[in-house]
Each structure stands twice: as C-alpha cells, then as structure tokens.
Amino acid sequence: MTAYILRRLWQMLPTMLGVVVLVFVLFNWVGGDPAYILAGKMSNPEQIANIRRQLGIDEPYYVQLWIFIKQIVTFNFGASWSTGESVANVILTRLGPSLTVLIPLTILETFLAVALALAIAFVRGSLTDRAVMIACTIGMSISILVYIIVFQYYFAYKLGLFPVQGWGNNFFENLFKYSALPILIALAVGIAPNLRLFRTFVLDEVNQDYVRTARAKGASEKRVLWVHVLRNASIPMITHVMSNLPALLIGAFLIERFFSIPGIGREVILAVERSDFPVIKAITVYVAAATMIFNLLTDLIYSAVDPRVQLK
Numbered sequence: 001m002t003a004y005i006l007r008r009l010w011q012m013l014p015t016m017l018g019v020v021v022l023v024f025v026l027f028n029w030v031g032g033d034p035a036y037i038l039a040g041k042m043s044n045p046e047q048i049a050n051i052r053r054q055l056g057i058d059e060p061y062y063v064q065l066w067i068f069i070k071q072i073v074t075f076n077f078g079a080s081w082s083t084g085e086s087v088a089n090v091i092l093t094r095l096g097p098s099l100t101v102l103i104p105l106t107i108l109e110t111f112l113a114v115a116l117a118l119a120i121a122f123v124r125g126s127l128t129d130r131a132v133m134i135a136c137t138i139g140m141s142i143s144i145l146v147y148i149i150v151f152q153y154y155f156a157y158k159l160g161l162f163p164v165q166g167w168g169n170n171f172f173e174n175l176f177k178y179s180a181l182p183i184l185i186a187l188a189v190g191i192a193p194n195l196r197l198f199r200t201f202v203l204d205e206v207n208q209d210y211v212r213t214a215r216a217k218g219a220s221e222k223r224v225l226w227v228h229v230l231r232n233a234s235i236p237m238i239t240h241v242m243s244n245l246p247a248l249l250i251g252a253f254l255i256e257r258f259f260s261i262p263g264i265g266r267e268v269i270l271a272v273e274r275s276d277f278p279v280i281k282a283i284t285v286y287v288a289a290a291t292m293i294f295n296l297l298t299d300l301i302y303s304a305v306d307p308r309v310q311l312k
Contacts, residue, residue, distance in 0.1 A: 005296070012292045019288045024068050027277055028061070068281075077282045082274040087282050090267060097167060098263035100174050101255065102248050105183045109190050110241050116191075117198035118225050121206060132195070139192035144185075148258050151185045165260040182255045197240060201233040208232070234305050242298040246290040 052058040056067055071077045077087035120129050156164045162181035168174055205211065206229060214224050253265030260266075264283065271279040 005300075008296050008299070012296075015292060016289060020069060020072065020285060021065070023281055023284055024065050027281055028057075028064065071282075072285055077278045080271075080276055080279050082271075082276045087278045090279055091264070091282060091286065094262055094264045094267045095249075097174070097261050098249055098252065098256070098265065100171070101179045101182055101186070101261060101263065102245075102252060104175070104179070105186050105190075106241065106245065106248070108183070109187055109194060110237075112187070113191055113194035113198050114230070114237065116195050117202050118230065120195070120199050121202040121229070122221060122225060124203060124206070133199075136192040136196050139188070140196075144189050144254055147185050147189055148254070151181060151188070152258075155181060155184070165258075167261055178259070178261070182259050182261065186252070186255055194240075198233070198237055201236045202229055205229045205232045231305065235302060238298060238301050238305065242294050242301070243291075245294050246287050249287060249290075 049058075057064060059067075075088050079086055080090055083090075116132075120132055123129055152164055155161050163178060164181075166178050168178065202225070206225075210232075211224055211228060214228050215221075219228070249264045252263065253269045255261065256263040256266035257269060267279065268283055270276070271283075
C-alpha cells in the first residue's frame with residue numbers, strides 16, 4: 001500500500017508540472033500584460049516599467065516560470081491586486097465557509113441519493129419508479145436560479161425560517177443558521193441527477209449472476225439490495241462523488257454569491273471581475289492538485305470498500 005501511494009504521488013509530478021506550465025502560458029501570453037491592468041488607464045511608460053520590475057515580469061520567461069513554481073511550493077503568491085490581502089490568507093479564510101456548506105451537502109446528498117436509488121430499484125418498473133424518474137427529469141430541467149428565488153421567497157421571506165444572507169464567526173451559527181437554506185437549495189438541485197445516476201448503477205448490478213445466486217440461496221430482496229448490490233454499485237458511486245468534490249468548491253459560486261457566503265467560489269468570481277490574476281492562478285493550481293489527490297483517495301477507498309480491488 002505504501003509503495004503504491006508513493007508511486008502515485010511520484011506520477012502526479014509530471015501532471016502537476018503540465019498544469020503549472022499551462023496556467024503560466026495562459027496568464028502570460030493570453031491574459032495580457034498585468035502591468036497595464038495594475039497601472040490603469042492614466043499611466044505612463046515609467047509607471048508600467050516600474051510595475052513590471054516589481055512583479056518580475058521583465059525577467060526572461062524561464063525565470064518567471066521558476067518564480068511561479070516557487071510561489072506554488074511555498075504557498076506565497078504575494079498580495080491580491082485588488083484588495084492587497086495576502087493570497088494565501090485569501091484561500092485559507094475562504095476555504096472554511098465553503099467547506100461549512102459543501103461537506104454537509106455532500107454527505108446528505110450522497111446518503112439520500114443512495115437510499116432513494118436502492119428504494120427505487122426495489123420497486124423498479126412500477127408506477128412509483130416512473131413517477132420518480134419523471135420528477136427527477138423535471139427537477140433537472142429547472143435552473144438553479146429558480147430554486148434560489150423560490151426558496152428565498154418562501155422559506156426566508158414568507159415563513160421566516162432562515163436568513164436570506166449573512167455569515168458570522170461562530171461555526172455552529174454558520175452551519176445551522178446561515179448555511180441551512182443554501183444546503184437545502186443545493187440538495188434540491190443535486191438530488192435529481194444523482195438519484196438518476198445512482199439508480200442506473202444499482203440496476204446495472206441487479207441482473208448480475210451473483211444477485212440471482214443470492215436470491216436462489218433464499219436471501220431477502222432487501223438483503224440482496226443493501227448488502228450484495230450496494231457493495232458492487234458503490235465503486236462507480238464513489239468515483240462520481242470523489243471526482244466532483246474539488247469542482248464543488250468552484251461550482252458553488254452562485255450559492256455563495258446569492259447568500260453572501262465568503263467562500264472560494266465567490267472569491268473566484270470577484271477575482272475574475274477584478275482581473276485579480278494572483279488569486280485566480282493560485283486557486284486554479286491548488287484545485288488541480290486537490291483533484292489529483294482526491295483521485296488517489298478514491299483508489300484507496302476502493303480497496304477499503306471491496307477487498308477484491310488490488311492496488312498494484
């Protein structure tokens with residue numbers, strides 16, 4: 001196991017280097033000269049030259065690339081161009097609010113989708129199965145903006161159950177007060193596609209030979225589904241959940257923006273609007289690194305869930 005982990009970590013280095021080079025090329029050749037962005041419209045050649053010298057972009061490209069790599073390794077991207085705040089502090093302080101929403105959401109969404117998928121598989125082909133699939137299709141067809149507006153109006157304005165916006169310094173207050181409605185909205189949006197996908201995974205296993213053998217031995221349908229089918233269907237489910245985790249940090253920008261949650265997704269949108277290159281580059285690189293790490297964790301979870309999976 002240790003040898004496998006070390007080998008996978010070693011194999012990540014070329015991929016990570018490719019990501020770093022790609023980000024460097026995009027921001028240096030396609031993104032334009034940052035000196036002109038920082039100098040503003042009322043600038044002169046002396047100011048632009050001074051800014052280029054301060055940023056180090058007057059150096060040869062290989063020197064700039066080496067500086068960029070050192071920034072990644074040392075977690076020091078300097079200061080944000082728009083706010084002057086340390087980029088490292090921006091990431092660290094915005095990560096907590098995002099995780100406060102995304103971790104409970106992922107747990108609730110996964111367990112609820114798995115339970116419903118098994119329940120639907122138990123009555124597969126029935127009117128209930130068809131009705132749930134139609135409801136899922138309708139739910140997937142509705143924009144997340146509609147969910148946000150309807151839920152805010154009904155649960156916040158009409159019933160007064162949740163605040164519309166806000167964020168505090170207390171973890172439990174943020175979790176149970178300010179995050180409750182965003183989690184509920186994201187759950188309503190995400191449960192339909194996950195349920196359809198997980199139902200497909202379960203139905204792919206239902207007609208396998210080992211399921212017929214378990215039934216022939218007298219195992220109840222509930223035991224067949226919750227023990228035999230679930231263990232084999234969990235492999236693609238784990239792949240789906242783990243591969244989506246890094247993207248959720250960025251993909252939740254609408255929720256964070258509408259509810260004024262100071263998370264990573266909201267920070268990315270603000271950085272794009274302000275052309276804040278240091279923040280964008282840092283988040284892009286670290287999300288790529290997180291994606292590779294989660295892929296490794298996915299393989300490790302495979303072996304824990306199904307002992308037949310051998311990591312070599």
